Amino acid sequence: MIDVVIIGAGPAGLGAAVAAAEHGLQVCVVDEFVKPGGRLLGQLHEEPDGKWVNGIEEAQKLYNQAIGLGVDIRCGISVYDLRKLENTWCVYTTDEMIESKCLLLATGASETPIPIPGWTLPGVMSIGAAQVMGNVHRVKPGEKGIIIGVNVLSVAIARELQLCGVHVESILLPQPGLLAGSAGNPEKMMESLLRLSHLAPSPLIRMGGKWVSPKLGARLFPKNGFKMWGIPIQLRKAALEILGDNQVEGVRMAEVSANGEVLPGTEKTVSADFVCIAGGLTPMAELASVAGCSFCYVPELGGHVPLHNEFMQTNLAGLYIAGNITGVESAKVARAQGKVAGLSMARELKALVYGGNEKLYAAVEEVTETRRNALIQFQPGIEEARKELHRKFDETYKQKLVSI
Amino acid sequence: MNSMRVNHHPVLGDLETHKEIKIYFDGQEYTAYEGDTIASALLASGVRTLRFHEDKETPRGIYCNIGHCFECRVKVDGKKTVRACLTSAENHMQIESCKALSASEVKGGTL
Incomplete structure (x- = not known):
């Protein structure tokens, strides 16, 4: 013994x-x-x-x-x-x-998964999976990715993926619902994001971190998102479905209100060859x-x-x-x-x-x-x-x- | 081949030279680096589908990459349910994707 x-x-x-x-x-x-x-x-x-x-x-x-x-x-x-x-x-x-x-x-x-339609397609992985693939195994998870879930971890790893030569198209919320929990709520996610604000290269967000209330921040959040390291962070867009026949081909998304409700008529499809889910x-x-x-x-x-x-x-x-x-x-x-x-x-x-x-x-x-x-x-x-x-x-x- | 490798990195530096090895996935030969997991070796070669769901036959690949979700299970040298993300790729390894089960193998016709 x-x-x-x-x-x-x-x-x-x-x-x-x-x-x-x-x-x-x-x-x-x-x-x-x-x-x-x-x-x-x-x-x-x-x-x-x-x-x-x-x-x-x-x-x-x-x-x-x-x-x-x-x-x-x-x-x-x-x-x-x-x-x-x-x-x-x-x-x-x-x-x-x-x-x-x-x-x-x-x-x-x-990691907590957020099961949204299409999440079992090859090319969908947890944000941590992509991090290890890029930084440890030195393999890109794909060429162009979309990250679903806005939080401290996903924003930090998006930057790391960028350093690996991967194009991160955007970071956005999952569609609100029972399975997404607070990950689908812009206010809650703004609160999470503000805890990262002192690291942000953008002085706007850095300053914002000191005075913006999550509630106000979510409401004022620009429709096309803020950019951190050139990556759009979109608290007012939500992923509705991951698309593809045999592997990821894109994400169907829509604009959402400050409470996370999908706004009708705003749906569009954005192409990507991989998707990361960041549920915390x-x-x-x-x-x-x-x-x-x-x-x-x-x-x-x-x-x-x-x-x-x-x-x-x-x-x-x-x-x-x-x-x-x-x-x-x-x-x-x-x-x-x-x-x-x-x-x-x-x-x-x-x-x-x-x-x-x-x-x-x-x-x-x-x-x-x-x-x-x-x-x-x-x-x-x-x-x-x-x-x-x-x-x-x-x-x-x-x-x-x-x-x- | 190996187009998905991160050969240059502004902070981590250039990828060190690794010994190349050969692995086989569903009979097809792929080049891997020593130190790769099965999952990273195949992803580097652009292979994303590692198995098909036993019942629904839908394609599956890695999800968590830490051995927790078992989505990447493959057959290695005849051994079933080997997690590709936790298993080192070895020279001449024979890897097979898991296929959908036939109706007779599935209890009562569904899983």
């Missing part, structure tokens, strides 16, 4: 592996993808000082650090079941069953369900998350979580959370020595700091929502867990 198994080799998983291995723990990290790095791999963004952050390089650094500390990293392996014996977690993988004293779930997030991210917590964790529904964090405290402990002894499974945030926050989880597991396994507790508390503080300094806020109210979640955890489980 080893000390720690970590599921997910993204920033949270590798961050935790490094922290745990630095305290002498024997750590194994498993990941389904062929390369380590998780969603760090696709990321490419410009910091306010003009420096580009290349996720592939960041991932490589973390990987090298973990390997240097003797962490066993196994890629291309899926986990399909978890079982808890008395003091042992059994992790059933497509390779072999691995037993450990502590288990960390760092499985990240998945939600924590990927299936394995936490399988393990039997308690859950909480927290919209600010992207959906249902396993109940946990600031030390990344769940209500099940020896089971920890870190990264986007705890709520959708940036890779930097995920990595900081990973460090907390690694140190927490070291504490449980009595490997924290010489001021270890101070280190753990400092790491918890670092998560909050990183969150406050984050360039992109995926949702408003994350900090408050997390505090409330931790309070709920303490209320219910503090007495039951040893050594908190």
Whole structure:
């Protein structure tokens, strides 16, 4: 039996592996993808000082650090079941069953699909799929694309696709309806977009971010959209259907009112050879369900998350979580959370020595700091929502867990 | 061939030279790069349809690219339900698209 198994080799998983291995723990990290790095791999963004952050390089650094500390990293392996014996977690993988004293779930997030007519056609993919194709595999998802779903992620990735030499025709809303949720509502999307305004190259939007109310913004939003990096962002147009016989050939769209109602007589068809659907991210917590964790529904964090405290402990002894499974945030926050989880597991396994507790508390503080300094806020109210979640955890489980 | 590759990138730089390998999809030969997944190798060659829906026979390709949706499932060297987006392309790999099931294979005529 080893000390720690970590599921997910993204920033949270590798961050935790490094922290745990630095305290002498024997750590194994498993990941389904062929390369380590998780969603760090696709990321490419410009910091306010003009420096580009290349996720592939960041991932490589973390990987090298973990390997240097003797962490066993196994890629291309899926986990399909978890079982808890008395003091042992059994992790059933497509390779072999691995037993450990502590288990960390760092499985990240998945994208919420918006099923609109024609979405099963080849050439329709999630926005993240296109990002990985372009930045990691260095394959263009197509020559001319339309992105359905206006949010922080879709606008950022549109820019990345542009850098790959892809023409992004426009970013627009899905047709409002039950399945689109708030993604079809111009006001809600304006609110989301304004959180990105400080990054916008257009001074108009940058300034707008400071004073435009989402309501006013959606109403005043020009019919033909604003342009960011030359890409029209259209909050007053909605995609009604993706067209094509055997693959994507175009999108049928129409103008919508500020409330998202389709305006009759405004329909038109725009050609494209690929379409991305951007429905936002939600924590990927299936394995936490399988393990039997308690859950909480927290919209600010992207959906249902396993109940946990600031030390990344769940209500099940020896089971920890870190990264986007705890709520959708940036890779930097995920990595900081990973460090907390690694140190927490070291504490449980009595490997924290010489001021270890101070280190753990400092790491918890670092998560909050990183969150406050984050360039992109995926949702408003994350900090408050997390505090409330931790309070709920303490209320219910503090007495039951040893050594908190 | 490989016209969909991003050979030059203003931030990530030029695409490094990769060893070329051969893969076969439904009997047709394609060139892939070492390090490709099956999905990226085929997309680079312009192949988007990876399977046909078991019941409706409609064409399907990659959707999530992270192994979550299973839309890209193919048959590899005889093994069923292999996710193209999570599987490394290997030299001489034989990949087959999944076809619609015949009426006799479908329970009660529908899925």
